[in-house]
Amino acid sequence: MSYIDEVMERVIVKNPAEPEFHQAVKEVLESLRVVVAANEENFRRDALLERLVEPERQFKFRVPWVDDSGQVQVNTGYRVQFNSAIGPYKGGLRLHPSVNLGIIKFLGFEQIFKNSLTGLPIGGGKGGADFDPKGKSDREVMAFCQSFMTELSRYIGADTDVPAGDIGTGAREIGYMFGQYKRLKNVYEGVLTGKGLTYGGSLARTEATGYGLLYLTKEMLSINGIEIAGKTIAVSGSGNVATYAIQKAQEMGAKVVTASDSTGWVYDSEGIDLLALKEIKEVKRARLSEYVNLRPNAVYHTGKGVWSVKVDIALPCATQNELLLEDAKALVANGCIAVGEGANMPTSLDATEYFLAHGVLFAPGKAANAGGVAVSALEMSQNSGRLNWSFEEVDGKLKEIMVAITHNMAAAAEKYGFAGNYVIGANIAGFEKIATTMTIQGVV
Numbered sequence: 033m034s035y036i037d038e039v040m041e042r043v044i045v046k047n048p049a050e051p052e053f054h055q056a057v058k059e060v061l062e063s064l065r066v067v068v069a070a071n072e073e074n075f076r077r078d079a080l081l082e083r084l085v086e087p088e089r090q091f092k093f094r095v096p097w098v099d100d101s102g103q104v105q106v107n108t109g110y111r112v113q114f115n116s117a118i119g120p121y122k123g124g125l126r127l128h129p130s131v132n133l134g135i136i137k138f139l140g141f142e143q144i145f146k147n148s149l150t151g152l153p154i155g156g157g158k159g160g161a162d163f164d165p166k167g168k169s170d171r172e173v174m175a176f177c178q179s180f181m182t183e184l185s186r187y188i189g190a191d192t193d194v195p196a197g198d199i200g201t202g203a204r205e206i207g208y209m210f211g212q213y214k215r216l217k218n219v220y221e222g223v224l225t226g227k228g229l230t231y232g233g234s235l236a237r238t239e240a241t242g243y244g245l246l247y248l249t250k251e252m253l254s255i256n257g258i259e260i261a262g263k264t265i266a267v268s269g270s271g272n273v274a275t276y277a278i279q280k281a282q283e284m285g286a287k288v289v290t291a292s293d294s295t296g297w298v299y300d301s302e303g304i305d306l307l308a309l310k311e312i313k314e315v316k317r318a319r320l321s322e323y324v325n326l327r328p329n330a331v332y333h334t335g336k337g338v339w340s341v342k343v344d345i346a347l348p349c350a351t352q353n354e355l356l357l358e359d360a361k362a363l364v365a366n367g368c369i370a371v372g373e374g375a376n377m378p379t380s381l382d383a384t385e386y387f388l389a390h391g392v393l394f395a396p397g398k399a400a401n402a403g404g405v406a407v408s409a410l411e412m413s414q415n416s417g418r419l420n421w422s423f424e425e426v427d428g429k430l431k432e433i434m435v436a437i438t439h440n441m442a443a444a445a446e447k448y449g450f451a452g453n454y455v456i457g458a459n460i461a462g463f464e465k466i467a468t469t470m471t472i473q474g475v476v
């Protein structure tokens with residue numbers, strides 16, 4: 033049995049009932065076969081892959097809080113500090129009822145390679161809780177965030193582990209968490225990113241993941257001689273990533289015709305009205321079904337369906353495993369030429385393979401959505417230097433980083449004989465730096 037297959041088998045036995053974690057490890061290890069084969073003796077001796085798939089540290093903790101009726105609620109919090117070879121652990125906090133240890137581990141594992149790809153000095157981690165901010169009052173969200181941070185604060189710090197936002201953790205939640213951290217530790221430091229502009233946040237952080245997705249998608253198309261202007265795009269989701277992906281796609285001259293949330297999706301043949309979307313999602317925090325009240329020509333459907341629309345480009349920006357094999361078949365049948373993953377692992381493995389087999393340009397999330405963490409790292413730099421860079425400066429650096437990632441993943445794929453396969457390219461480019469650094473730092 034090959035070294036990779038042995039490690040994969042062990043991951044499944046050692047981490048039962050964590051299918052998302054198995055999926056993420058399999059996706060990465062499969063792409064590394066050629067690199068691992070070339071270094072197998074050394075990697076085996078150093079148990080490099082065994083160390084890579086084992087988090088350095090993980091925490092699971094109780095988060096009790098009092099709701100508005102006086103009832104005590106109890107959630108479960110997590111922080112997985114996966115790999116600190118190249119910098120302090122860095123990765124978001126997901127607040128969603130579906131959160132469990134396996135999901136946090138899958139996200140933390142992916143984060144290692146994504147962060148490495150940015151070229152910035154940040155390790156990989158992830159955290160969150162099975163708390164649902166939806167339908168809670170601001171006071172309830174504050175009570176939860178304070179309790180969550182009371183425990184989390186023991187494990188994090190500006191030079192140790194710097195969490196950020198993710199699904200369910202936006203500016204409001206980061207604000208409450210930062211306030212509590214400062215109160216507990218009596219130190220004003222950049223312990224979280226995605227902060228508000230009045231207390232150390234970076235301009236362009238809010239837009240970074242969506243914008244970055246479009247910078248990379250445009251560059252990937254351009255390498256292949258295709259213009260993004262004039263293309264029709266399907267976006268899923270209507271949160272942070274989706275909103276700014278739609279905005280940048282429109283600025284680039286493309287037309288985005290869909291958006292979705294967990295209850296349904298809209299098709300707007302004239303192009304999604306961004307102001308209407310923001311009003312519903314950012315101001316009212318309401319359901320997407322309200323979109324048709326503001327745009328009567330659009331159509332709202334309940335359930336899934338974004339990928340059934342005829343488009344040139346698909347940008348999944350909601351959540352993991354939201355684009356399955358049948359969706360990939362429908363997209364290809366409708367002439368889709370490119371996919372850029374705004375979300376983390378939104379495409380199932382068989383759907384990814386189907387796209388690659390049918391010549392669809394496919395930018396995997398760890399490259400395509402790295403803009404968020406890249407600007408988070410720029411926020412850390414600004415905090416350390418007590419500086420504030422302009423929007424243009426940060427956006428310019430973001431664009432440079434995304435263009436560099438595109439070329440790095442393309443070059444790594446080509447170097448190992450997989451030209452055009454950006455899944456393999458991104459994994460190899462991210463892995464090489466981590467593997468080299470872990471080897472240099474010895475058995476830790």
Ligand code: NDP
Nearest residue numbers: 199200241269270271272273293294350351375376401404
């Ligand atoms: P938000 O919470 O802002 O938005 C998430 C969107 O996805 C919402 O429209 C939400 O709908 C929908 N959604 C969430 N869960 C599900 C589900 N189980 N089924 C269907 N729809 C769902 O999150 P973000 O935009 O920040 O994150 C989206 C994705 O991008 C995630 O995979 C995240 O890990 C990834 N990502 C985010 C980064 C960032 O900077 N924000 C950076 C890199 C990756 P509803 O409102 O109904 O819940």
